[in-house]
Amino acid sequence: MNKFIDFNFLFESIKMIIVYLPLTLELTFVSMLLGLIIGLFTALTRIYKISVLKQLSSFYISYIRGTPLLVQLYLVYYGVPKILYIFQTQYGLFENVSVNGISPEFIATMAFAINLGAYLSETIRAAIESVDRGQFEAASSIGMSQTQIMLKIVLPQAAVAALPNIGNTLVSTVKDTSLVFTITVIDIMAEAKIIGARGLNYFEVYIGVSLIYWATCTVIVKFLNLYERHLKKYERGIV
Amino acid sequence: MIKLHNIHKYFSKHHVLKGVNLTVEKGEVIVILGPSGSGKSTLLRSINFLEHPSCGVIEINGMKIDSETASKKDILALRTSTAMVFQQYNLFKNLTAIQNVMIGLTSVKKIDKKKAREIAEKILGKVALNDRMDYYPSQLSGGQQQRVAIARALALNPEVLLFDEPTSALDPELVDEVLFTIKQLANDGNTMIIVTHELGFAREVADKIILMDDGLIVEEGSVEKIFSNPVEERTRQFLGKALERFIIEPNDIKLEQGAEKYYGAS
Numbered sequence: 001m002n003k004f005i006d007f008n009f010l011f012e013s014i015k016m017i018i019v020y021l022p023l024t025l026e027l028t029f030v031s032m033l034l035g036l037i038i039g040l041f042t043a044l045t046r047i048y049k050i051s052v053l054k055q056l057s058s059f060y061i062s063y064i065r066g067t068p069l070l071v072q073l074y075l076v077y078y079g080v081p082k083i084l085y086i087f088q089t090q091y092g093l094f095e096n097v098s099v100n101g102i103s104p105e106f107i108a109t110m111a112f113a114i115n116l117g118a119y120l121s122e123t124i125r126a127a128i129e130s131v132d133r134g135q136f137e138a139a140s141s142i143g144m145s146q147t148q149i150m151l152k153i154v155l156p157q158a159a160v161a162a163l164p165n166i167g168n169t170l171v172s173t174v175k176d177t178s179l180v181f182t183i184t185v186i187d188i189m190a191e192a193k194i195i196g197a198r199g200l201n202y203f204e205v206y207i208g209v210s211l212i213y214w215a216t217c218t219v220i221v222k223f224l225n226l227y228e229r230h231l232k233k234y235e236r237g238i239v
Numbered sequence: 240m241i242k243l244h245n246i247h248k249y250f251s252k253h254h255v256l257k258g259v260n261l262t263v264e265k266g267e268v269i270v271i272l273g274p275s276g277s278g279k280s281t282l283l284r285s286i287n288f289l290e291h292p293s294c295g296v297i298e299i300n301g302m303k304i305d306s307e308t309a310s311k312k313d314i315l316a317l318r319t320s321t322a323m324v325f326q327q328y329n330l331f332k333n334l335t336a337i338q339n340v341m342i343g344l345t346s347v348k349k350i351d352k353k354k355a356r357e358i359a360e361k362i363l364g365k366v367a368l369n370d371r372m373d374y375y376p377s378q379l380s381g382g383q384q385q386r387v388a389i390a391r392a393l394a395l396n397p398e399v400l401l402f403d404e405p406t407s408a409l410d411p412e413l414v415d416e417v418l419f420t421i422k423q424l425a426n427d428g429n430t431m432i433i434v435t436h437e438l439g440f441a442r443e444v445a446d447k448i449i450l451m452d453d454g455l456i457v458e459e460g461s462v463e464k465i466f467s468n469p470v471e472e473r474t475r476q477f478l479g480k481a482l483e484r485f486i487i488e489p490n491d492i493k494l495e496q497g498a499e500k501y502y503g504a505s
């Protein structure tokens with residue numbers, strides 16, 4: 001048997017790999033959500049020029065964007081137990097948390113959230129700054145508070161401006177999660193490697209896993225487009 | 240009644256307002272004229288603290304606010320008793336016409352939604368936009384957008400309406416419908432301060448005209464006085480130049496001709 005591709009095996013391997021898709025999706029969406037919160041918070045410290053926090057945010061963004069995601073994964077993976085140990089022995093904090101109890105999935109989510117926060121911070125900042133100053137002035141002139149202006153006028157408009165970029169980041173994240181195998185998380189990529197190693201049919205399993213990523217990203221992009229159209233209901237198109 | 244005492248404004252070293260004093264009686268319509276860069280818009284924006292005056296006192300209905308000691312509460316009080324209409328309309332793009340009018344009522348005046356909607360519907364009716372209430376700003380013409388902006392300002396029931404070149408961004412065909420609306424409001428007895436380049440309109444609607452130049456009020460007086468017998472050389476110069484370019488005929492907007500004539504076009 002010397003076929004170029006063993007379609008039976010390809011099909012079988014997809015069935016085995018896809019079991020781990022929920023984990024990949026969970027990693028993506030949970031870290032994305034946390035990343036948005038970090039991103040919004042750090043963007044606001046920079047927009048409102050809050051001293052100390054503003055500098056910390058800039059440092060954080062610069063460091064994260066200037067180092068590889070893989071290195072960050074390792075740093076969090078090896079760093080969290082060390083920090084926990086110091087807290088427990090020196091300050092007597094978190095004593096009921098066991099190092100072994102922290103799942104690598106949790107660590108991966110944290111690492112991704114920290115990474116995404118930095119990228120999304122820049123996206124969110126640019127989107128907020130793209131909102132016309134007149135909107136802000138009009139809202140001030142009728143006596144709305146800073147918080148009301150942010151929540152009711154600026155952020156809804158910034159969301160529309162930011163969505164294409166956020167969507168891009170989301171799609172990248174789906175694919176970036178393929179790195180979590182390095183810190184012992186079994187996701188679809190890890191499962192593909194394991195199955196491939198069993199019979200040395202790497203080619204088929206990688207085609208299989210690529211199709212799963214592709215399909216996932218396509219569906220996400222479809223939903224993003226629909227959502228964007230919904231958000232943009234108040235804008236007139238260029239054509 | 241509104242009183243401005245000695246309003247100064249610096250933009251870093253640039254001295255834009257050099258001590259402006261102004262009194263506006265209730266129901267009075269004041270038009271501010273002057274060349275670009277004379278500080279007209281800055282003065283208008285200072286009245287509701289969109290520009291924080293460097294020094295000076297603003298008095299509205301007995302409430303005195305010193306710009307040097309103004310608290311957030313003072314500024315809020317000032318902003319709810321004034322309302323601004325901008326050159327670029329500045330309608331909230333993410334809200335429909337009626338939501339634009341309602342938002343000040345619900346989030347600033349804390350009026351409940353149902354009541355706010357009633358008020359907003361009534362006011363939009365007044366500017367003849369009942370059939371456009373659920374349109375987004377992008378679906379409205381410039382003139383309609385500016386009328387929604389006027390409705391948004393009116394909704395707060397302010398002591399004074401401030402107009403910052405309300406027709407400058409409109410194409411000529413749409414100017415009249417906005418001027419008609421403003422004239423209606425003047426007729427209803429609203430107190431208004433209008434910055435405009437529409438000299439013809441100024442002549443028709445103003446109770447008092449103010450000429451500003453280089454951060455100061457050069458001359459103020461009735462329409463008759465300013466247009467026919469200006470005392471100051473600068474006023475003559477300014478109006479003279481304007482006269483060379485436009486023939487200042489009284490703008491022929493007639494309220495008795497009814498709204499259809501002006502709103503029909505759009």
